[in-house]
Amino acid sequence: MRSRTLLAPVVALAGAALLAGCAMGGGQPAGEVVLDPDAKLEGEITVWSWDVAATALDRLGDEFEAxxxxxxVNVVDVGYDNAYDKLSVGLQAGSGLPDVVTIETDRAPGYINEFPAGLVDLDPVLGDDEADFDPFKWQAQSDADGALKVAPWDSGTVGLFYRTDYFEEAGIDPASIATWDDLVAAGEVIKAKTGHTLLSLDVATGGGFQMLLQQQGQGLFDENGDITVNSPEAVEALTLLQTLNEKGLLKNVKGWDGRVTSAKDGDSAVTPEAVWWIGTLLGDAPELSGTYGVTELPAFEEGGVRTSNSGGSGLSVPAQAKNPQLAAAFVAFALADADNQVSMMQNEGLFPSYLPALQADYFAEPQEYFGGQPVYELFAEQTANIPAITFTTDNAEASDIVANAVVAAVLNGADPQQTLDDAAQQIATATDREIAE
Known part of the structure; x- marks a missing residue:
């Protein structure tokens, strides 16, 4: 019999999936936990995740137990909005974290470096499978010595989700949208003819700024670790967001739940988001089946890159785990098995980082929710075009500063260039890094 729990309502994964676990505080010695792939599996574990990620792990937990x-396997949906608060407390206290936690790819380097002994090295159970995983994610979630601290789970390839009924009512062909300028112009027509805004964003958390920046081949830092948040590309991205708001095409919502609610309510015509948004729609808005299509992200200029990355996640085992052997075995079961990865795609819309899974016929099948469009083919094709960017240990701190800059420019009308110059200086002061020339 099982005594498993799935707490809190399903609300949103953000392919990302949440919360890093590392639990080092309290001065635990590095290397205390060494995994044995042949260890006897018994006892119980607790897993933290959220939304469709928690749903997927709960379902696979049944199969693992069998x-x-x-x-x-006890799965707890801890919710996205407070996930990092819980993580920070657990890391500093050296207690309070479970056996398995989910961590977003862009957050992983910061936690891995700040708490080098806080996460168990997963190489003993997954190292032989390295070539079968997305190499970018494997590298981003390993430490400086190459030890895998966060196992790759889902990828965050971005496309443009759009309401087919709104575009039809406005007389706009989605295939005609090649650039962001095209989309802004279409948004004005859509609002005039349907009354709907173009898109809904949570401006307070950055409003998609980093997604737009990566689309242009830049992160918050360059390959030298220098600050790039005030580059011409960054200014163009922030100016786009400001323009959308000034034209009344942007609905500002609060938090992840606000974004999901806005989609369910049909507030806006498009959602530029990662492939994992499919899982959110299937889980939270089944009533909207048949009203959505997907196309490539608009480029900043004709012929430019038409995708980006948003989120993506992995599973880790904190050093404070009560049953690390069982925890690591469950991670391998969920993430290094093609059938299980395909099942998470079919049931929860989680796009695999495990490459063998992408060979399954399912990824070429028409999807009823999207009017028969084989949407996963589009994401599979665009994944190879995602520009690579550099993550540093200061990404989290820089992201908070940049989010404030986005609010200043988009909601308060501040000059994008000056706002980002100020943000770059704040990041330089906080991190002792140089601003790129």
Missing amino acids: AHPGTT
């Missing part, structure tokens, strides 16, 4: 009698 395959390993005498084990119990």
Whole structure:
């Protein structure tokens, strides 16, 4: 019998999936936990995740328990909005984190470097499978010595989700949208003819700024670790967001739940988001089946890159885990198995980082929710075009500063260049890094 719990309502994964676990505080010695791939599996573990990610792990927990009698997998949906607060407290206290936690790819380097002994090295159970995973994610989630601290889970390839009924009512062909300028112009027509805004964003958390920046081949830092948040590309991205708001095409919503609610309510015509948004729509807005299509992200200029990355996540085992052997075995079961990865795509819309899974016929099948469009083919094709960017240990701190800059420019009308210059200086002061020339 199982004694598993799935707490809190399903609300949103943000392919990202949440919360890093590393639990080092309290002065635990590095290397205390060494995994044995042949260890006997018994007892129970607790897993933290959220939304469709928690749903997927809960479902796979049933299968894992059936395959390993005498084990119990308890999945807790801790929610996205407070996930990092819980993580920070657990890391500093050296206690309070579970056996398995989810961590977003862009957050991983910061936690791995700040708490080098806080996460268990997963190489003993996954190292032989390295070539089968997205190499970018494997590298981003490993430490300086190459030890895998966060196992790759889902990818965050970005496309443009659009309401087919709104575009039809406005007389706009989605295929005619090649650039962001095209989309802004279309948004004005859509609002005039349907009354709907173009898109809904949470401006307070950055409003998609970093997604737009990566689309142009830049992150918050360059390959030398220098600050690039005030580059011409960054100014163009922030100016776009400001323009959308000034034209009344942007609905500002609060938090992840606000974005999901806005989609369910049909506030806006498009959602530039990662492939994992499919899982959110399927789980939270099944009633909207048949009203959505997907196309490439608009480029900043004709012939430019038409995708980006948003989110993506992995699973990790904190050093404070009570049952690390069972935890690591469950991570491998969920993420290094093609059938299980395909099942998470079919049931929860989680796009695999495990490459063998992408060979399954499912990824070329028409999807009823999207009017028969084989949407996963589009994401699979665009994944190879995602520009690579550099993450540093200061990404989290820089992201908070940049989010404030986005608010200043988009909601308060501040000059984008000056706002980003100020943000770059704040990041330089806080991190002792140089501003790129």
